[in-house]
Amino acid sequence: MDQLMAIRAFARVVEAGNFTRAADSLDMPNATLSKLVQELEAHLGVRLLQRTTRRVTVTPEGHDYYVKALRIVRNLEDIDSAFNAVNGKPRGHLRIDIGGSTARDVLIPALPDFVARYPEIHIDLGVADRAVDLISDNVDCVVRGGPLSDSSLVARHLGNAQMITCATPGYLKTYGLPAYPLELKNGHRLVSYLSPQNGRAFPFRFARDAEKIELKTDHRIGVNESNAHLAAAVAGLGIIQTFRYAAAADLLAGRLVEILADWRPADYPFHVVYPQNRHLTQRLRVFIEWLREVFPPRLNG
Template sequence: MEAFVLAVKTGSFVATSVSLNTSPQMVTKYIAFLEKHLGLKLLNRTTRSQHLTEFGKQYYQRCLLILSEINETKILAQQFIDEPNGRLRISAPVSFGHYNLIPVISRFMKRYPKINIDLQLNDRYVDMVKEDFDMVFRIGQLNDSGLIGRKLNDYQLIFAASPAYLAQNGIPAVPEEIKHHQCLIYQYVNRSKNDYVWPFTVNGKVINISISGALQTNDTAALAVAAVEGLGITMLPQSMLAESIKQNKLLPILQNFLPPARPVHMLYTADRQRLPKMKMFIELVVNAMS
């Protein structure tokens, strides 16, 4: 069709061949193929001139429309490549989502305003395929799921308390002293209140020490606020407490006995990683978190 349209516009098979970077003989074959395929003559040619048949005139106009639509489709495809758009459905743990992922998502959405993000935050195990997520973030050791995993920066829990609490109750120097303090407890489902322990690293080994405290909650953000208010010692992600520590609202303690850092992975399926919106988001997350 391109050869036919150019031949009509230029009035020359030679000029057409130059535009298409081919030979005049190939242009002749293209036109002949079209005429054989259609069963009708498109051009009447003599040694000195060529002109459209009655059918050729109408076919030429249709070819102009078709080629224009093809070009528009190419432009649309290029826009998908150049500027990601559409929806990304993502699952992540609550605290990680608040303090690690949202800043990255913010940069991504400002860079690509045609993207919509559906971010679901919860601490339960999410079946990515069954629940139709494009991507999930997991903290801890991975099971063999058949998904593609990109390892990100480790997730570090730290211990902290307010200056007022520590001034009144003293600063624990070793993990065993935590037993004498008010600990702000993250309340797991179906867990006895007398069955809470915190992990500490002592001489390269992890030991679990029982803790107790008057305040328990299933919300980590509430624990962070309670710590700032001086209600006790908390164990929460470093990223979550960083701003309060910077403002001296909290002081990190027992820094030589921190729990082992937990691995973080970004998971997705092989077929979805080829989508432009996924490729761009994966690249941004990897650059920001690894």
């Protein structure tokens, strides 16, 4: 038995929550990973995992072994990272999750620079507005906007995005140009952004000096993905609130017009987030440092 490989396999099953995701993340067949865990259990003489057809549960003995064994895995990764750092060659796979418009307009245009600097780092980019479980989905880090609620995660601030309210010239010609936020309740059509987590519509928010207004109105259309949300506005379906950087090209081309510019809501913070209990590999460290270098402090488009 390759005990070190068996320990890594077991630890990844615990983190991923099932054998299939763990095997995928280690680039090995499911049967091989299962055999490694079985050999480790036989070697220790205890059951580490309780398997059913639907789920994998860590036994009390398995939890204790995972906590102790993880120190060994991290120490080895520290050695590998230090060696790679000395030789200036961070390498391996990075799994990054990011929202749709931020990937399209911010990260991907800058990514050729990172690829040129670190040719031996391979990136798997997950693009979606939905939240991911960094541990079970085996994601190294996520780039997300908005307030942070999970205290088990480490967050590094990247910058802030300006929010605007906008619609097409055709829409404004038909429904009129609102001069005050509360006018949106009177006959206007709103295209809401729906939370990918719970399906609820985000309210339209406005601020001017000390005055703040939040509108929770019925929407004609709701969309739970940022690029599609913007496309709905460009199609003339109604008024949206979105990031200025996401709408910049459409504003410049005249396809969209900003409205209620004196009532822009507060800037939206963006962070890069990673698990607190996961070893910060050299490849993840250089990616975070690079991201903080290239991410604009204020995203205005």
